[in-house]
Amino acid sequence: MTVLGVALLALCTLVGVFLGDLLGILLGVKANVGGVGIAMMLLIAARIWLMRHDRLGHATKLGVEFWASMYIPIVVAMAAQQNVVAAVSGGPIVIIAAVGSVLLCFAATALLGRIGGRPARDGAEAEPAATVIAGDVEAPSPVRPTTAGGR
Amino acid sequence: MLHMLEHVFVEQSLVAAFAVIGGLMLVSNVIGKRLTGGRVHGSAIAIVLGLVLAYLGGLATGGKHGLADIPALAGIGLMGGAMLRDFAIVATAFEVDVIEARRAGLLGVVALALGTVLPFLVGTLTAVAFGYHDAVSITTIGAGAITYIVGPVTGAALGADSTVMALSIATGVTKAVMVMVGTPLVARLIGLDNPRSAMAYGGLMGTVSGVAGGLAATDPKLVPYGALTATFHTGIGCLVGPSLLFLAVRALVG
Numbered sequence: 001m002t003v004l005g006v007a008l009l010a011l012c013t014l015v016g017v018f019l020g021d022l023l024g025i026l027l028g029v030k031a032n033v034g035g036v037g038i039a040m041m042l043l044i045a046a047r048i049w050l051m052r053h054d055r056l057g058h059a060t061k062l063g064v065e066f067w068a069s070m071y072i073p074i075v076v077a078m079a080a081q082q083n084v085v086a087a088v089s090g091g092p093i094v095i096i097a098a099v100g101s102v103l104l105c106f107a108a109t110a111l112l113g114r115i116g117g118r119p120a121r122d123g124a125e126a127e128p129a130a131t132v133i134a135g136d137v138e139a140p141s142p143v144r145p146t147t148a149g150g151r
Numbered sequence: 152m153l154h155m156l157e158h159v160f161v162e163q164s165l166v167a168a169f170a171v172i173g174g175l176m177l178v179s180n181v182i183g184k185r186l187t188g189g190r191v192h193g194s195a196i197a198i199v200l201g202l203v204l205a206y207l208g209g210l211a212t213g214g215k216h217g218l219a220d221i222p223a224l225a226g227i228g229l230m231g232g233a234m235l236r237d238f239a240i241v242a243t244a245f246e247v248d249v250i251e252a253r254r255a256g257l258l259g260v261v262a263l264a265l266g267t268v269l270p271f272l273v274g275t276l277t278a279v280a281f282g283y284h285d286a287v288s289i290t291t292i293g294a295g296a297i298t299y300i301v302g303p304v305t306g307a308a309l310g311a312d313s314t315v316m317a318l319s320i321a322t323g324v325t326k327a328v329m330v331m332v333g334t335p336l337v338a339r340l341i342g343l344d345n346p347r348s349a350m351a352y353g354g355l356m357g358t359v360s361g362v363a364g365g366l367a368a369t370d371p372k373l374v375p376y377g378a379l380t381a382t383f384h385t386g387i388g389c390l391v392g393p394s395l396l397f398l399a400v401r402a403l404v405g
Contacts, residue, residue, distance in 0.1 A: 013241045024386060030304055033386030036237045036359075037379055040244035044252075047245055067242035071374065072194045072367045073172045074239045077231025078360055079201030079331060080172075081219035085209035086317075087325040093292070094318060097277040098325035101270030101296045102333060105355040108265050110341035112258060112355070113348030133243050133371035 005063020012042040065132050072133070157223050164226030171224060175200060195335045195368030202328060240363065240382070243375040248346060252376060255350040259380040262354025267388050270296040270357070271396055274322060279404075286401040288315045292322060293400070294392040298358045299323025301388035308393035327361035334365025343369060346376040353377030357384030 013036075020035020027033060043064070050056040087094070160167040179200060180193035187196075205217025214220030219228030229235065274296030278289045291311040295302030295318065302319030305311075311319070334343070334352075342348050349366065353376065356362050362381040366374045 009238065009242050013238055016241065017237070020386065024389075027386075027390050030308070030389060033390070034383035035386075036240055036382035039237075039241045040247070040375065040379055040382075043241055043244045044247050044249060048249070061245075064242050064245045067239050068245055070235075071239040071243055071363075072197070072371065073169075073176055074231055074235050075360075075364050075367050076175060076194070076197045076201045077168060077172050077227045078236055079198045079231070079364055080175075080205050080208070080227050081217040081231050082202060082205045082328060082360070083209060083215045083320075083324055084202050084206040084217060084328065086215070086321045087328050088206065089321075091318075093277055093281045094321045094325050096280075097274045097292065097296045097322045098329055100273040100277065102326055102329045102356075104269050104273060105266060106333070106337050106341050108262075108269060109343065109348060109352045109355050112262055112265070112351040113342045113345075115258070132246060133367075133374055 002059045002063040002066075004057075005060040005065075006067070007063075008046060008060065009043065009064050009067060012046060013039045015039065016042055068132050160223035161225070165229050166226070168224065168226030168230040171227065172230065175204075192335060192368050194371075198331050198364045198368055202331070236360075236363065240359075240374075240378045243378065247375045247379070251346040252350070252379060255347045255376070258347065259350045259354050262351040262380060263357075263383055263387055266355035266357045266384060267297055267391060269355075270326070271392075275400060283315075284404065286397065286404050287311050289404065290392065290397045290400045291315050291319045293396065294388065295319030295322035296326060297323070297388040297392065298385050299327060300385045301392050304389045305392035305397070309397060323358065327358040327364075330356050330358055330361030331364035331368070334361075335368040338369045343373070346373065349373035349376035350380050353380035354384060357381055357388065359385065 016037075016039020017032060017035035019038050020032040023033040023035075023038075024030070047056065050060070087098075176193065176197050179197035183193035183196050201218075208218035208221055208224070209215070212220040216228055218224050219226075219231070271293040274293035275289050277296075278292040283289050283292065287306075287309045288311060290309060291302060291306035292315060294305035299320050300323070302323045303316055306316040306319055334356075338344065341352075343352055352366075353362050356365070356377075359378070359381050362377045363374070366377045
């Protein structure tokens with residue numbers, strides 16, 4: 001049943017967010033600490049368990065994958081409700097602090113990504129996810145210019 | 152007639168949001184394919200269009216939630232709100248390559264630490280350069296450079312001035328927008344094309360909305376890896392902002 005996949009996803013999210021809140025209280029923070037990250041790990045564990053016991057049906061998978069494929073539209077909706085006016089009208093201090101930290105972090109990403117070398121194997125295993133998350137219903141085209149390939 | 156149509160949109164807010172966002176994505180994909188020859192990802196265009204619409208919506212209504220402040224488009228607030236966003240992010244974890252994620256674990260921790268300290272340094276130095284001298288204001292603006300949630304949480308904990316809080320939030324929002332728009336542009340340059348660097352990127356950039364949008368526009372395959380580390384970022388920032396970082400700033404400026 002498809003709803004089982006959705007329910008599994010919901011359960012993982014609820015437990016993860018709850019644990020994130022709990023972790024926040026334990027640390028004395030007024031915020032959720034890694035709730036979504038914990039939920040993601042729970043879902044990964046659930047998937048491995050289900051696969052090992054051969055209980056991961058097509059419908060269950062569909063229930064989760066539908067939401068994964070809705071991810072980009074949801075992000076677009078998220079972008080459409082940002083307080084862009086405040087961001088634009090914040091003045092030089094806001095622009096300098098934001099641009100400076102973003103550039104510095106981009107540079108650090110380049111640095112950290114290179115430490116320890118490039119991964120030996122390509123993410124072939126993760127490949128199906130690309131089409132799921134991208135929300136492509138059609139078969140993936142052989143040429144995908146936007147994915148930085150050519151390694 | 153128009154009034155009836157608006158009534159339907161208000162009543163069916165989430166359904167209307169699905170239709171509107173779907174239309175926006177369709178237009179963006181066509182623009183990406185036809186006008187840029189596939190060089191720019193349709194989702195990158197959709198996100199930028201979303202931000203532009205948010206700006207116009209904000210100007211039109213004077214509200215804080217962009218397009219979602221227009222009553223007929225209020226469903227966008229629900230569709231793109233934290234609840235469904237987190238739900239969809241968790242769903243992307245379903246296809247994570249466990250071995251890859253585990254191998255990059257330590258890298259993620261290092262990235263999280265750097266991603267908290269580096270923006271904070273830039274934020275505090277900017278605050279000092281613009282004439283702020285008290286530890287509370289400097290820390291609050293610095294925390295805003297971490298994410299737009301860390302800023303106000305830190306400011307509230309320290310009792311910062313409301314204009315400083317507004318600056319702090321604006322810094323965080325600008326950062327998120329910059330990350331969304333900038334990531335696809337610099338992805339190739341910074342080697343953002345594998346799960347490893349995506350995890351480092353998520354920890355460094357921190358802002359979940361920025362990372363979510365930036366990776367979606369760059370390469371959807373990398374989304375779960377970046378999101379995995381990014382979701383820890385705000386919590387850690389809220390933890391060290393009003394405590395460790397504030398004490399460090401106070402020790403320096405007195």
